Amino acid sequence: MNIKAAIFDMDGTLVDSLMLWDVLWSTFGERYLNDKNFTPSIEDDKKVRTLTLKDAMTLIHNNYNLGESGEELLAEANRIMIDFYANSVELKDGVRAFLEHCKNNGVKMCIASATAPELIDMALKHCNIEKYFLKVFSCGDIGKGKDKPDIFLEAVNFLGTEIKDTWVFEDSLTAIETATKIGMSTVGIYDKFNYGQDKIKEIATEYINSKETLLKLI
Numbered sequence: 001m002n003i004k005a006a007i008f009d010m011d012g013t014l015v016d017s018l019m020l021w022d023v024l025w026s027t028f029g030e031r032y033l034n035d036k037n038f039t040p041s042i043e044d045d046k047k048v049r050t051l052t053l054k055d056a057m058t059l060i061h062n063n064y065n066l067g068e069s070g071e072e073l074l075a076e077a078n079r080i081m082i083d084f085y086a087n088s089v090e091l092k093d094g095v096r097a098f099l100e101h102c103k104n105n106g107v108k109m110c111i112a113s114a115t116a117p118e119l120i121d122m123a124l125k126h127c128n129i130e131k132y133f134l135k136v137f138s139c140g141d142i143g144k145g146k147d148k149p150d151i152f153l154e155a156v157n158f159l160g161t162e163i164k165d166t167w168v169f170e171d172s173l174t175a176i177e178t179a180t181k182i183g184m185s186t187v188g189i190y191d192k193f194n195y196g197q198d199k200i201k202e203i204a205t206e207y208i209n210s211k212e213t214l215l216k217l218i
Contacts, residue, residue, distance in 0.1 A: 001206070001217060003107055003185075004165040007155045008133075010113040012171035015089050015123055018193035021049065023084075024077055031076070032066045040064065046195050050147060050174045052140040053077060053116055078116075085122040091129070092189075094213025099132040101218050108159050112151045112168075114139040134159070146175040149182045156184075169214075173200050180204075187217065 012018045022039075029038025039045065044063055048056035057077055058070030067073045102109060110133050113120055117138045124130040137155050144150045156166050168179040171189040173196030179186050180203055188204030190197055190212075201207045208216060 001167070001185075002165060003102075003167045005108040005110075005156075005159040005161040006102060006167050006169060007110055007112045007137075007152060007159075008169045009171060009175060010111055010115055010120055010123060012191035012194055013169050013189050014091060014095050014111075014129070015127060016092050016191075017084070017089050017123070018049070018171075018191055020081065020084055021045070021193070024080060027076070027080060028060070028066055028073065042195075049194065050114060050145050050172055052114060052145065053081075054140070055145070081116075081119055082122065085119045086126060089123050089126055091127050092213070094215040096129065098214035098218065099129060103132055108161065109133050110135045110137060110155050110159060112137040112139075112146075112155050114145060116140055146172060146178055149178050152179055152182065152184060167205075171200075176200055176204055187214075189214075 008014055025039045026036050029035040040060060044059060048059060051059065054074055057073035061067055061070040061073050111120060115138065117136060117140065120136050120138065135158055137151050139145050139151055142151050142154060152168060156163055159166060163183050167185045167187060169187045169189065170176050170179065171191040171194050176186045176188055185205040187206045187208065188200035189208045190210045206217060208214060
C-alpha cells in the first residue's frame with residue numbers, strides 16, 4: 001500500500017457499533033407501536049446509516065409516523081447513543097495494532113463519520129484511541145452525507161496529501177462508491193450489520209472479510 005494518509009470511518013470500521021441501529025428500532029417499536037420487532041424497510045434502513053442522525057430521525061418520523069416529530073425521535077436516539085458510546089462500545093479486532101503501525105510509519109490519520117462529533121469523541125475516549133487522529137470530520141458539521149464527496153475532500157485538504165496517496169477505510173458501500181468516484185483508494189471492511197458486501201468487495205481497492213482484520217494490510 002502506498003499510503004501517506006488515511007481517513008477512517010468510525011462505526012463498523014473502527015468500532016463495533018452498527019448493531020445500535022437494531023437497538024433503536026426495537027426501542028422505537030416498543031415505545032410507539034407496542035412492537036419490539038419493528039424495523040424500517042430495507043431501503044430506509046440503508047439510507048439512515050449514511051445520513052446525519054437528525055436527518056435519519058426525520059426520515060423515520062415522516063415515513064412511519066413515529067413520535068410527535070423527528071426532534072422527539074432524535075432526543076430518544078441521542079439518549080441511547082450517549083450511553084452506548086460512553087460506556088459500552090468496543091474496538092473491532094486488530095484496530096489498535098493497525099493504528100499504532102500507521103502512527104509509527106508516519107501515516108497521517110483523521111476520522112470522517114456521519115456520527116455526531118460529541119458521540120465520536122465519547123467513543124474515541126472510551127476506546128482510548130483519540131491520540132491517533134489529527135482531526136474529526138462529521139457529516140453533521142459539513143451538512144452533507146457520504147453520498148457526496150465533501151467530507152472526504154475537506155479531510156484530504158486538511159491532511160495536505162494527494163488524493164491518490166490518501167486511503168479511505170469504510171464499511172459503507174455508499175461511502176466507498178463516493179470515494180472511488182473522486183479517485184481515492186479504499187479499504188472495504190466487512191460488517192455483518194451493513195449492506196452491499198458483495199459490491200464493496202468488488203469495487204474496493206482492498207477488502208477485509210469477515211475472518212480478517214486490518215492487520216492483513218501490514
